[in-house]
Amino acid sequence: MxxxxxxxxxxxxxxxxxxxxxxxxxxxxxxxxxxxxxxxxxxxxxxxxxxxxxxxxxxxxxxxxxxxxxxxxxxxxxxxxxxxxxxxxxxxxxxxxxxxxxxxxxxxxxxxxxxxxxxxxxxxxxxxxxxxxxxxxxxxxxxxxxxxxxxxxxxxxxxxxxxxxAPPRFLASGIADALATWVEARAVIRSGAANMAGGLPTLLGQTIGEKCEQVLFEQALLAWEANRAGVVTPALEAVVEANTLLSGLGFESGGLAAAHAIHNGFTALHGAIHELTHGEKVAYGTLTQLVLDQTPQVELERYLTLYIALGLPVTLEALKLAQATDNDLMRVAETALQEGESSHNLAYHLAPTDIVGAIRAVDAHAKAFMARQHHH
Ligand SMILES: [Zn+2]
The missing domain is CATH 3.40.50.1970 (Rossmann fold)
Structure with a gap:
């Protein structure tokens, strides 16, 4: 990488x-x-x-x-x-x-x-x-x-x-990890950076990332409900394959970018954030990258809708970082930007303050989105 x-x-x-x-x-x-x-x-x-x-x-x-x-x-x-x-x-x-x-x-x-x-x-x-x-x-x-x-x-x-x-929280975490796959791989394809195998992504690597996301937007909630009922359905089979095979091949031969680097940054903090799963922290990292990528509102809200339906954290409070200071978030950003991190695979340059701002913006967008939903 x-x-x-x-x-x-x-x-x-x-x-x-x-x-x-x-x-x-x-x-x-x-x-x-x-x-x-x-x-x-x-x-x-x-x-x-x-x-x-x-x-x-x-x-x-x-x-x-x-x-x-x-x-x-x-x-x-x-x-x-x-x-x-x-x-x-x-x-x-x-x-x-x-x-x-x-x-x-x-x-x-x-x-x-x-x-x-x-x-x-x-x-x-x-x-x-x-x-x-x-x-x-x-x-x-x-x-x-x-x-x-x-x-x-x-x-x-x-x-x-x-x-x-297994508890549905695990499946939801895997869905979040898998939703990061295409968001990160397409950023790598755009920038011409290397995938995790040290080469450029193939058409197959790209296709797998796209398919992964498509399956999740179509089937993730159905699979999660089947998991809650403890039953295997075709939707659960499809999402298990997306979380495991498509996401696995997609991230490795597609590449990682900011979402996982920001996840890695979160692990540098002390306290209750360590109670969250890998996928839960990746969910917030993905939203942060989407903000940095200047994703249109309708598109950002498509992700928010699915994360919220699956009980994934979309606010700092849900991430157990309601009390996080700017210093804490600077630590996250600096860890995410350390040498060799996949955040450098983006097509644009990032400063630590860009990441801190985007982390706070995700919280603001998510709260405003939920308030608007509530209103309707
Ligand atoms: Zn991951």
Whole structure:
């Protein structure tokens, strides 16, 4: 994710080896993981392991794949990756089973061990599963860096039945992460900057980003309602695919811009903002980029309408930053603008005060929009 470089001439598109999605797909996980290696290190947190560990181990046993369970400590940090690498020296395949941070950690462990990597998301809350990179945080949960790998996961297997049982807040977070995809990729295409694979976006990368957004505006609310009812519907299947596959390929081979950089800036603050999910902070970052991009009112309100319907944060109060000072927001802006950040992929130059102003403007626009809605 270099800044705009005159030297980039080649287009690059990368993707995982195999993507499988369907209700109860986990029952076939052993078959697919066994093709990668007959001895698995499974990384999952206690909650996921108790909820769904048995379905996975039953499937592995049926396919005669031996396994060892390694409990995930909760943060995708360098320390955590080191610790798990030491536990996995015998493993022939690393399996990440859980949410975005578990999966990012598993990718780091597989890379260090030099084994294939299987990714089994239990929520559709981020677009982490398919990419050849991890977002590394400090042990305290502050954004640290992106870690890039030689190749994408060999297998991504998504059980939509499991996802339908997860809290709808996770799906909404994934929708927010996926709505950022096209907003950021089109900015990268406009500026001629590099995607996450270090090349120019292909037509396929662009098409995936556009399709991702289209699916979400058409199906996201229906999928969220199905998730609230705990059922798998065609709309839920479509949105799980948009959140996971389309958003994952779309951001990696399309590129990131200001929305994720501003998200990373928010993680530098202390306090209750850390209670928000990745996608929730990305939602606010996306709105901030839309303001910076001088998005027409009708278009901005199209996004606001969907975020509000899904219970995503569109005000500073909802972001638990009602008391944020200009100094706090300057810290967010300066973090978002640090060297190597994707905010430099925009076609225009940004100063920290531009970002602070846009963050405050999102709050003002959202409040005015909600007041007008209320009035009607
Ligand atoms: Zn994201």
């Amino acid at each position: 270099a800044a705009v470089q005159d030297t980039i001439r080649e287009k690059v598109f990368i993707s995982p080896g195999r993507y499988i999605q369907g209700a109860h797909a986990i029952q076939r996980a052993g078959h697919h993981i066994g093709r990668l290696g007959q001895s698995a290190l499974i990384i999952a947190d206690d909650f996921v392991w108790q909820m769904a560990g048995q379905a996975l181990t039953k499937s592995l046993e049926a396919s005669k794949v031996s396994f060892e369970y390694a409990r995930f400590g909760g943060e995708a940090s360098s320390h955590e990756i080191d610790r798990l690498v030491a536990l996995g020296e015998q493993a022939l395949v690393v399996v990440g089973f859980g949410g975005g941070k578990t999966l990012d950690t598993a990718k780091g462990v597989a890379d260090r061990l030099g084994t294939p990597c299987a990714i089994l998301p239990t929520t559709a809350s981020t677009d982490a599963p398919t990419s050849a990179l991890s977002v590394i945080y400090t042990d305290e949960g502050v954004f640290d860096s992106y870690r890039f790998y030689d190749h994408n996961p060999d297998l991504v297997l998504v059980d939509t039945h499991l996802i339908a049982q």
